[in-house]
Amino acid sequence: xxxxxxxAFAAFCAREEKGADAPRFSLLITGKNTGTYAHTLVPLVExxxxxxxxxxxGYVTNEQLAYLYxxxxxxxxxxxxxxxxxxVLEAMSVGxxxxxxxxxxxxxxxxxxxxxxxxxxxxDIAVAMRRVARDSTLREELxxxxxxxxxxxxxxxxxxKILEIMANLSHTGAAL
Numbered sequence: 794x795x796x797x798x799x800x801a802f803a804a805f806c807a808r809e810e811k812g813a814d815a816p817r818f819s820l821l822i823t824g825k826n827t828g829t830y831a832h833t834l835v836p837l838v839e840x841x842x843x844x845x846x847x848x849x850x851g852y853v854t855n856e857q858l859a860y861l862y863x864x865x866x867x868x869x870x871x872x873x874x875x876x877x878x879x880x881v882l883e884a885m886s887v888g889x890x891x892x893x894x895x896x897x898x899x900x901x902x903x904x905x906x907x908x909x910x911x912x913x914x915x916x917d918i919a920v921a922m923r924r925v926a927r928d929s930t931l932r933e934e935l936x937x938x939x940x941x942x943x944x945x946x947x948x949x950x951x952x953x954k955i956l957e958i959m960a961n962l963s964h965t966g967a968a969l
Contacts, residue, residue: 794912821847868889872893881907
């Protein structure tokens with residue numbers, strides 16, 4: 794849903810620029826930046842007159858991602874389809890406020906530790922962006938809740954749960 798995030802950012806910028814003392818935000822997009830993906834998103838950025846405010850970084854290393862998380866105001870991740878939501882957990886684990894989808898796995902992973910939005914509504918995403926950008930109390934609350942929520946997930950807990958399920962299956966005679 795990168796196109797939706799770009800449209801939301803355009804709405805966010807239009808509203809933010811009305812305030813003379815508003816900080817100037819940028820949208821940094823990581824991940825694939827070639828092929829059809831780039832051929833549709835780069836023209837969208839140009840059409841929305843955001844060339845100087847949106848950067849496509851391509852794939853980044855873990856170290857670069859950690860740096861980006863440490864400098865960002867929020868992770869905006871309102872995906873339509875996500876298997877589990879590792880980016881959401883990664884961001885929350887380092888205290889980065891998260892804006893993500895209000896349904897599916899992302900909402901389940903985030904719980905009440907993120908702002909949940911309708912990924913199909915760029916204005917809904919933009920409203921969440923404005924809230925995080927303007928409200929330092931909200932940012933601190935999301936930071937605290939996010940770190941706590943991310944702490945509820947670990948590889949050890951996952952492995953223990955899988956072993957528990959396998960043990961229960963073997964006691965019932967079920968096959969894997």
